[in-house]
Amino acid sequence: MTVASPRGDGALGGSSPERRSAGGLFEWLIGSVEDTAIEARLLNAVTLASWIASLAMLAANILLGNPLLQWVLAGVAAVACAAIYIGSRVYGRSELRFHFCVLAFVLTVIAWFSNQGSAGGATWLFFVLVTGSTGLLRGLQRRLFPVAIGIAVAALLALERLRPDLLIAYESAQQRSDDLATMFPLSLVVTTVIVYFIAAGYHNERQRRQRYYDSLRQDNARLEQALREIGVLEGLLPICSHCKSIRDKDGNWQGPEVYLRGSAPLELSHRICPRCHERHFAGSPPTFP
Amino acid sequence: MQRQSTDQEDSRSLVSDAAEPSEGWLAAAGGRWARTVARIVGDPESNPLEVRFLNGVSLIAFLATAVMVTVNLLLIEQPWLDVTLAALASACSGVTYWLSRHHGLGQRLATPFYVVLLGLVSASWFSNEGLVGSATYVFFTLLVGGVVLLPHRGRLLWVGLSLAMAGALIVVHRRWPELLFHYQTPGHRFLDVSVYLVLCLAIVSAIVLTLHREHERERQRSADLYARASAENRKLQEALAKIHVLEGLLPICAHCKSIQDSQGRWREMEIYLADRGAVRLSHGICGQCNREFYSEFLDDEDSGALS
Numbered sequence: 001m002t003v004a005s006p007r008g009d010g011a012l013g014g015s016s017p018e019r020r021s022a023g024g025l026f027e028w029l030i031g032s033v034e035d036t037a038i039e040a041r042l043l044n045a046v047t048l049a050s051w052i053a054s055l056a057m058l059a060a061n062i063l064l065g066n067p068l069l070q071w072v073l074a075g076v077a078a079v080a081c082a083a084i085y086i087g088s089r090v091y092g093r094s095e096l097r098f099h100f101c102v103l104a105f106v107l108t109v110i111a112w113f114s115n116q117g118s119a120g121g122a123t124w125l126f127f128v129l130v131t132g133s134t135g136l137l138r139g140l141q142r143r144l145f146p147v148a149i150g151i152a153v154a155a156l157l158a159l160e161r162l163r164p165d166l167l168i169a170y171e172s173a174q175q176r177s178d179d180l181a182t183m184f185p186l187s188l189v190v191t192t193v194i195v196y197f198i199a200a201g202y203h204n205e206r207q208r209r210q211r212y213y214d215s216l217r218q219d220n221a222r223l224e225q226a227l228r229e230i231g232v233l234e235g236l237l238p239i240c241s242h243c244k245s246i247r248d249k250d251g252n253w254q255g256p257e258v259y260l261r262g263s264a265p266l267e268l269s270h271r272i273c274p275r276c277h278e279r280h281f282a283g284s285p286p287t288f289p
Numbered sequence: 290m291q292r293q294s295t296d297q298e299d300s301r302s303l304v305s306d307a308a309e310p311s312e313g314w315l316a317a318a319g320g321r322w323a324r325t326v327a328r329i330v331g332d333p334e335s336n337p338l339e340v341r342f343l344n345g346v347s348l349i350a351f352l353a354t355a356v357m358v359t360v361n362l363l364l365i366e367q368p369w370l371d372v373t374l375a376a377l378a379s380a381c382s383g384v385t386y387w388l389s390r391h392h393g394l395g396q397r398l399a400t401p402f403y404v405v406l407l408g409l410v411s412a413s414w415f416s417n418e419g420l421v422g423s424a425t426y427v428f429f430t431l432l433v434g435g436v437v438l439l440p441h442r443g444r445l446l447w448v449g450l451s452l453a454m455a456g457a458l459i460v461v462h463r464r465w466p467e468l469l470f471h472y473q474t475p476g477h478r479f480l481d482v483s484v485y486l487v488l489c490l491a492i493v494s495a496i497v498l499t500l501h502r503e504h505e506r507e508r509q510r511s512a513d514l515y516a517r518a519s520a521e522n523r524k525l526q527e528a529l530a531k532i533h534v535l536e537g538l539l540p541i542c543a544h545c546k547s548i549q550d551s552q553g554r555w556r557e558m559e560i561y562l563a564d565r566g567a568v569r570l571s572h573g574i575c576g577q578c579n580r581e582f583y584s585e586f587l588d589d590e591d592s593g594a595l596s
Contacts, residue, residue, distance in 0.1 A: 118482050119421065126486075127429045127493055134497045142501060146494035153490060157483045180420040181459050188455055192432045192448060195497060199436050202338075202504040209511040216518050223525065237562070240575035242582060244546040244558050253575035256546050256558055266539055273542035273555040280544060 031089060040094040043136060047088060047100055051081035069114050069168070077107050097136045101145060104129055109152065116176070117160040117167040121183030126153055128187050131194040331390060338503050340395035342437050342496065347386040347402065349492060354379035370416040370470065378409045399438050400447070406431055407451055411458060419462035419469045422478065423485035428455050430489045433496050 030036070030044035054077035061070045084100045087093045108129055111122040126149060133145045160167060170176035238247040239256075246259040257268045272281070327333060330344040358375045385402045389395035410431055414424040432451055439447055461468060472478035540549040541558075548561045559570045574583070 118479060118486065123482075123486055124425065124429070126490055127426075127433075130490060130494050131433065131497050134494075134501055143498060146490075146498065150487065150490055150494065154487055157486070161479070177420070177463065181463060184420055184425055185452075185456060185459060188428060188432065189452060191429055191493075192436060192452065195433045195436045195500075196448070198497060198500055198504070202500055202507065203441070205504055205507045205511065209507060209514065212511065213514060216514070236569050236571050238573045239559060239570045240578055241572045242574060242578040245575045245577075247573070247575070253577070257541060260539075268539050268541045270543040271540045271549070272544060273547045273549070275547075275555070276542055276544035 029089075037094065039097065039136070039138070040088060040092065043088050043094055043097045043100065044085065046132065046136065047081050047085035050100075050104070051078060051085055054078040054081055067114075067168070073107065073110055073114065077103075098141060101129075101133045101136055104132070105149065105152070109156065112156055113166060114168045115179065116169050117164075118157060120170070120176070121179045121187075124183055124187035127191045128194070131191050131198070135194055135198055337396070338500075339399060339438060339440065340389060342434070342499070343395050343399050343402065344386060344390050346434050346438065346492070346496070347382045347389065350406070351379055351382035351386055353488060354382065371413065374409050374413050374416060378406065381405050381409070396440065399440060400443065403431075403435050403439055403447060407447075407454065411454055414458045414461075415468060416470045417481065418471050418478070419466075420459060422472065423481045426482075426485045426489035430492050433493045437496055437500060 027033075029048060030041045033041075036044075054074050058071065058074035058078055060066075061074050080103050081100075084096050084103070087096050108122060108125045111125060112120070115122045130146050130149055133149075134142050137145055170179065239245070240253065244256045245253040246256055247253050248259060248262075254262075260266060260268065326345075329348065330336075330341045333341065336344075354375045358372060358379055361372045361375065381402070385398055389398050410424055410427045413427065414422075417424045428451070432448060435448055435451060436444065472481065541547070542549075542555065546558045547555045548558055549555050550561060556564075562570065
């Protein structure tokens, strides 16, 4: 009876056939399940999505005629995301996820200044940053990054109070309203999706352990049943020196055939052994071969 | 129920492994912190994660809103709607915490609690100048909390509804801005937004980090369970190899009861049995043989068995 690996049928580890057929391009872009670790695939997906988003932002900034700073920011973001994506996907450098988090952090802080601080749409990006970075990072980095973000936000708020002139205000109320109405739902949906995935990972792991635990219990029950059925002969058995009868637990003497049949799954077939044959049937051929 | 009890069972034996080696004050402080948290939100071994989250979130919501109501009443002249909403949220969170922590109603209360909070946050959208105000941050906390708190069945529905609600409120802000209460001064707005931004960021970080930690713990438990099961499996295999199971068709001599083993040798029954299993035989004389062979030594009423 072999124990199945608990990671055998994992949602993160396995790939369902329909996903494989649907996601040929997707797998090519972020790496296939077989040869790419989950962290690396996550980083590939996030950097690729950020790359596309920053390119779209760059285009939008050019089309809307936004200030030069916003063009430059979107352009820098696009180049950096592309670099990290290629580093991770092509060269397998998954430790770049820390660099990516720092990049996102710096860009969000710059966006804070360029979008009128606490009155703008950059505030919500910090929620995306907190949830996303904990998903990408591991260990101590994961725990310290949100703390760093919290300190940075407090510092930014204090700075806004002391030096409001450092912030770049929106050009018009309409522009501000447009920005807020886009950034809020976008950040909210992205944050929710990130947390949804994190929670799904936890629930999968939990269910997997539960299934594994249940199967172990079933195995155990089967083993115990089997042990009972085998009825191993143990202990000190009283046996008659003459007729080989054995005394059972209730004190009854039974012929060995009866006792053995009762305590083990076996059948006995009667023969005559050569010595008895010699002694009892000397001269005539054996009755039982 | 089933899940909870099995959790308890296998975690009991893992408790000793889970205790981290105490290395200085940091570990000691961590242990104290974990015990305090366990006292407030419930013991991790007997309370599912969802219930502990509900306890923690409802307690934090209760304390935060209670402080806010006090501050609002004493210091700042807020619109009445804001104070009423905060007081309602405070009462609702307090009752939820009490019922969940002390009456074990956590799993049933999660959805109603979430729905009430969604209603209150949506109402506070109007009192806090919509997109510009602090209700937006509370939406993040609400959704992140909801993903973790809500029971699996209906989670997607409620999260989707909350997102739709946020969308509808944005439309309200854009189309009917006159419905919203405005902040009295920019300074007031800044204060409100700052407090909520930092608070909500902290709550969201705490929820997400706890989720990650629980995930790691769960993974560790799976690994432990696997290691233990493999070790036991190996022991069983070894034990099985030692047991020479008595089964099948055994040729037995009709006269002397010798048994023919698999190599074809006729072995006396005592030897055969002693080789196969942990059995030892003690020789006695059964009643029939006693009467047959030793009748001259027996009293009349004796049953005849010697053992």
